[in-house]
Amino acid sequence: MDTTTSETVNLSTTIYFQHYGNETINRFEQPDWQVALWAIAYSVIVIVSVTGNVTVIWIILAHKRMRTVTNYFILNLAFSDFSMATFNTIFNVVYAAHYDWYFGLGYCRFHNFYPITAICSSIYSMAAIAVDRYMAIIYPLKPRLSSTSTKIVIGLIWAVAFSLAFPQCYYSVTEYFPQRTTCLVNWPDGHGGKHHRTYQIALIILIYLLPLLVMLVTYSLIGQTLWGSEIPGEASDHYQNQIQAKRKVVKMMIVVVTTFALCWLPYHIYFILGSFIIEIYYHTYIQQIYLAIIWLAMSSTMYNPIIYCCLNQRFRSGFRHAFSWVPFIKVSEEDKMELQHAQTFRMARSYRTDNTNSTVVHHNST
Structure with a gap:
């Protein structure tokens, strides 16, 4: 029997086929139990990410106290994570599990285009x-x-994201085999050619290394300012509260950035290596490695709401409000005032503390 081999490599999925006569056989067929495990793993990402990020968006939009410059960028970050989990994660696992593209050329272009857009929007936010x-x-x-300026900056972030992802959309094609269809990025000079390598290098610099360098420098300088010197002992309570609040926000964002960087590092290494050493795709176990790498990268969309809830009092109060229908979650008066009248609440709490101290001093002197 005449046997020919054809390898197809896609930025979204790494799939290989062998052609025996008129029959196309998938070299990476997985048993049903393995497909089920991956489906469960990816479903966890979608459920947690959509629930968490929609809640974050609601907390910011529904409470005027939460509409700060920082929170507008967090809102944009939450939308990017939510949309990527919704529009890409499910389709990724379906395609990787069945190795057959069911969704047409239009969604193939979008499927290759939007992850880069969302990643860019997230990290630039x-x-x-x-x-x-x-x-x-x-x-x-x-x-x-x-x-207004914040919204303009967010608009510019999305414009840059669309520009960087456009080649993925432009060169996306669907190829038809006797028994299945594939979705891939068909570069002019082929996979691993000059166009492909240049694009991969530009991506890793512009949507990973450069933004991380900016954040490393800025947070290092911020850390020297906030932690480099002790708060004066005679400083007012208001000043100390401000410093502590700033430290908490910076700590939270450092955790967010570190988590994002660790989740997406294997993804970038995988595709950079693949653009230079195509032989790594020939190993039969590479599909499992790919699915694990993509799972880790996509899982970055579900961690941020958890981080906000654990490290920020206002977001924690917002989550309690959002899930107050759950029997064991109770919303306290402090939670209500934290979102609606945070500044007034803190001043009143400070005033009560000062009055208590004054009463104690007066009692002792008497």
């Missing part, structure tokens, strides 16, 4: 938060971004 925190802490007397 984090960089914008880092720069905003830097300006607020290092140069507190300079005017902050207005609501």
Whole structure:
């Protein structure tokens, strides 16, 4: 029997086929139990990510107290994570499990285009938060971004994201075999050619290394300012509360950035290596490695809401409000005031503390 072999490599999925006469056989067929395990693993990402990020979006939009410059960028980050989990994760696991593209050329283009867009929007939103925190802490007397300016910056972030992802959309094609269809990026000079390598190198620099470098520098300078010197002992309670609040926000964002960087590092290494050493795709176990790498990368969309809830009091109060229908979750008066009148609440709490101290001093002197 005449046997020919054809390898097809896609940025979204790595799939290989062998052609025996008129029959196309998948070299990476998985048993049903393995497909079921991957389906469960990816479903966890979708459920947690969609639930968590929609809640974050609601917390920010439904409470005026939460509509700050930093939170607008967090809102954009939450939308990017939510949309990628919704529009790409499910289709990724279906395609990787069945090795057959059911969704047509239009969605093939979108499927290859949108992950890069969402990644770019996410990491540049984090960089914008880092720069905003830097300006607020290092140069507190300079005017902050207005609501309109913040929206313009977010619009620019998406414009850059669309531009960087456009080649993925433009070169996407669907190829038809006797028994299945594939979705791939068909570069002009083939996989591993000059166009492909240049694009991969540009991507890893522009949507990973450069933003991380900006955040490393800004957060290092912020850390020197906030933790480099002790708070004066005679400083007012208001000043100490401000410093502590700023430290908490910076800690939270450092955790968010570190988590994102670790989740996406194997993804970038995988595709950079693949663009230079195509032989790594020839191993039969590479499909499992690919699915694990993509799972780790996509899982970055579900961690941020958990981080906000654990490290930020206002978001924690917001989550309690959102899930107050759950029997064991109770919303306290402090939670209600934290979101609606946070500043008034803190001043009142401080005033009560001062009065209590004064009463104790007066009692002792008497």
